[in-house]
Amino acid sequence: xxxxxxxxxxxxxxxxxxxxxxxYTYTVTERSxxxxxxxxxxxxxxxxxxxQGDVVVGGRNFGCGSxxxxxxxxxxxxxxxxxxxxxxxxxxxxxxxxxGLLAIACPLAVAAIVAGEPIAIDTAQQTIRCAAGEYPFPxxxxxxxxxxxxxxxxxxxxxxxxxx
Amino acid sequence: MAAQTxxxxxxxxxxxxxxxxxxxxxxxxxxxxxxHDNTAAIRRIWRQFAQPQVVIPERIAITxxxxxxxxxxxxxxxxxxxxxxxxxxxxxxxFEVGRGICHQVLSEEAIVLPGQLIxxxxxxxxxxxxxxxxxxxxxxxxxxxxxxxxxxWLRVPESMQIVLEGTLPVxxxxxxxxxxxxxxxxxxxxxxxxVEFHGSGxxxxxxxxxxVLPNMMAEFGAKNAWVAPDxxxxxxxxxxxxxxxxxxxxxxxxxxxxxxSALSSALLPDAEAVYSAVYHYQAADLEPYVACPHSVDKVVxxxxxxxxxxxxxxxxxxxxxxxxxxxxxAAVIRGRRVAPGVxxxxxxxxxxxxxxxLEEGYIQEFVAxxxxxxxxxxxxxxxxxxxIPAPGETTISSAxxxxxxxxxxxxxxxxxxxxxxxxxxxxxxxxxxxxxxxx
Numbered sequence: 001x002x003x004x005x006x007x008x009x010x011x012x013x014x015x016x017x018x019x020x021x022x023x024y025t026y027t028v029t030e031r032s033x034x035x036x037x038x039x040x041x042x043x044x045x046x047x048x049x050x051x052q053g054d055v056v057v058g059g060r061n062f063g064c065g066s067x068x069x070x071x072x073x074x075x076x077x078x079x080x081x082x083x084x085x086x087x088x089x090x091x092x093x094x095x096x097x098x099x100g101l102l103a104i105a106c107p108l109a110v111a112a113i114v115a116g117e118p119i120a121i122d123t124a125q126q127t128i129r130c131a132a133g134e135y136p137f138p139x140x141x142x143x144x145x146x147x148x149x150x151x152x153x154x155x156x157x158x159x160x161x162x163x164x
Numbered sequence: 165m166a167a168q169t170x171x172x173x174x175x176x177x178x179x180x181x182x183x184x185x186x187x188x189x190x191x192x193x194x195x196x197x198x199x200h201d202n203t204a205a206i207r208r209i210w211r212q213f214a215q216p217q218v219v220i221p222e223r224i225a226i227t228x229x230x231x232x233x234x235x236x237x238x239x240x241x242x243x244x245x246x247x248x249x250x251x252x253x254x255x256x257x258x259f260e261v262g263r264g265i266c267h268q269v270l271s272e273e274a275i276v277l278p279g280q281l282i283x284x285x286x287x288x289x290x291x292x293x294x295x296x297x298x299x300x301x302x303x304x305x306x307x308x309x310x311x312x313x314x315x316x317w318l319r320v321p322e323s324m325q326i327v328l329e330g331t332l333p334v335x336x337x338x339x340x341x342x343x344x345x346x347x348x349x350x351x352x353x354x355x356x357x358x359v360e361f362h363g364s365g366x367x368x369x370x371x372x373x374x375x376v377l378p379n380m381m382a383e384f385g386a387k388n389a390w391v392a393p394d395x396x397x398x399x400x401x402x403x404x405x406x407x408x409x410x411x412x413x414x415x416x417x418x419x420x421x422x423x424x425s426a427l428s429s430a431l432l433p434d435a436e437a438v439y440s441a442v443y444h445y446q447a448a449d450l451e452p453y454v455a456c457p458h459s460v461d462k463v464v465x466x467x468x469x470x471x472x473x474x475x476x477x478x479x480x481x482x483x484x485x486x487x488x489x490x491x492x493x494a495a496v497i498r499g500r501r502v503a504p505g506v507x508x509x510x511x512x513x514x515x516x517x518x519x520x521x522l523e524e525g526y527i528q529e530f531v532a533x534x535x536x537x538x539x540x541x542x543x544x545x546x547x548x549x550x551x552i553p554a555p556g557e558t559t560i561s562s563a564x565x566x567x568x569x570x571x572x573x574x575x576x577x578x579x580x581x582x583x584x585x586x587x588x589x590x591x592x593x594x595x596x597x598x599x600x601x602x603x
Binding site (some may be wrong): 013015016017018021022023025026027029040041042060061064065066067068069072087089090091094095098099141143144147152153154157158160161163 | 189201202204205209212213214215230231236238239242284285286287289301302303304305306308309312313317319350351352355356383385387459546547548552565567568569570572574
């Protein structure tokens with residue numbers, strides 16, 4: 001799969017309260033509304049301007065904090081195709097894979113990517129390309145790949161339970 | 165058999181395997197699956213599996229704690245959906261509005277035993293390491309998956325050791341130790357790790373203080389954390405189990421036997437187990453610390469920020485809302501008053517803590533000093549209700565997280581400290597050291 005989009009670049013420790021504030025977690029349930037609040041306390045321009053296929057780029061410990069799954073779905077509902085970070089917080093990483101959002105740990109690419117530039121991700125070749133060059137990233141473990149290939153955890157479990 | 169860490173042993177047990185290797189992905193069957201106010205959302209995911217019944221009703225534990233009592237009609241509707249689910253599925257471990265915060269309540273009720281695996285849709289599920297269990301946070305889709313299948317993939321983590329030797333100086337708490345570790349090693353210092361606490365300094369801590377350490381390791385990036393259970397842990401759990409079974413009119417004998425068995429075969433790490441890192445701390449070298457806005461690892465000695473104006477002081481949460489925390493704060497408040505222009509919010513972590521604090525007279529002292537007492541639960545920790553700061557205001561809090569916007573207002577600052585410092589700051593109207601607080 002080939003993904004292409006502009007890079008929205010942020011720093012280290014992009015936490016779940018900044019991705020999707022806790023005050024909304026029990027009351028905001030509509031997809032469009034969840035999308036509208038994405039990153040509002042960090043970058044108020046994000047939700048209004050992000051385009052289908054764009055990539056969020058972060059530093060270390062991306063997604064740290066709460067277990068809230070909207071930290072992932074708020075990006076998905078905005079059309080974000082992948083998150084590239086130097087490292088991920090573990091619950092965010094699980095939530096991303098479980099919802100079919102590509103989460104790629106690649107510190108070299110993060111250092112090279114310039115905010116706003118177009119980047120391309122080749123999932124088959126496992127490379128990220130930006131103006132500065134091409135950067136390889138490691139493959140997912142085989143067992144987790146099954147979940148991603150099924151289209152996320154819910155689809156994976158449905159298949160396991162032999163549901164349509 | 166190769167020497168094993170605690171996490172290796174606990175995940176081997178939960179996966180029904182003889183032993184597991186670091187990095188191995190296993191299908192684990194947790195003993196307890198926790199959710200809270202997010203249960204209604206989880207139910208909506210689970211319904212896609214078209215099951216009439218969850219497969220593990222006896223392993224599900226649900227508390228209403230994050231926004232209680234319901235602040236809006238929408239929150240009330242959310243709670244109503246959860247109650248309907250609990251009734252329809254026959255969930256026994258359900259705790260209503262006002263009973264308290266999930267991690268505190270499940271501890272008091274002895275629902276999780278040493279060596280067991282608890283997975284929860286709450287990042288602070290690391291908490292249960294205090295009693296020698298493996299607790300880890302997961303997402304909502306994962307809880308729905310567990311309801312439907314009883315199992316979930318987990319990667320066996322690397323383990324690191326944090327060793328504390330000696331006795332903490334007066335005025336220095338387990339919270340200060342946790343803040344120091346996070347400040348030294350960073351908010352991702354324990355990323356993906358199982359953090360084992362060792363040493364005489366940890367063994368010497370009260371049980372309530374031990375609870376702080378695994379709880380705070382969620383802010384360190386850890387998958388889970390662990391403290392060795394001992395005789396005091398056993399006595400606490402025996403009391404909790406006995407109380408719960410008697411209340412339900414049931415005989416606790418079988419449950420007590422199960423606990424005794426869990427304790428006697430306690431999953432202790434092997435002496436030769438392999439660790440990614442070992443860090444040593446001397447208790448005597450520690451002092452009170454404060455985490456500054458807007459990151460838990462921006463840790464400085466209390467003296468560096470003393471004098472910073474505060475508008476609100478919040479004593480509570482799963483980190484520091486227990487009886488010893490209220491006792492420490494009450495000792496500071498005694499004979500003093502909350503400063504003009506400051507709100508002191510006191511929110512006990514559970515109804516049992518509230519009741520004990522009433523019996524000890526702490527609540528009366530807080531009220532006399534001008535504090536506000538809240539309903540046991542999470543309070544304003546995550547910005548839902550009951551103490552959201554105004555833009556431009558500063559809060560000092562005994563909680564675990566101070567991200568921008570965490571308490572509901574992006575343009576507000578949150579400092580984190582131990583409970584006595586929260587109380588002293590409420591009295592002074594500025595971040596203050598309880599040891600040097602004037603009359």
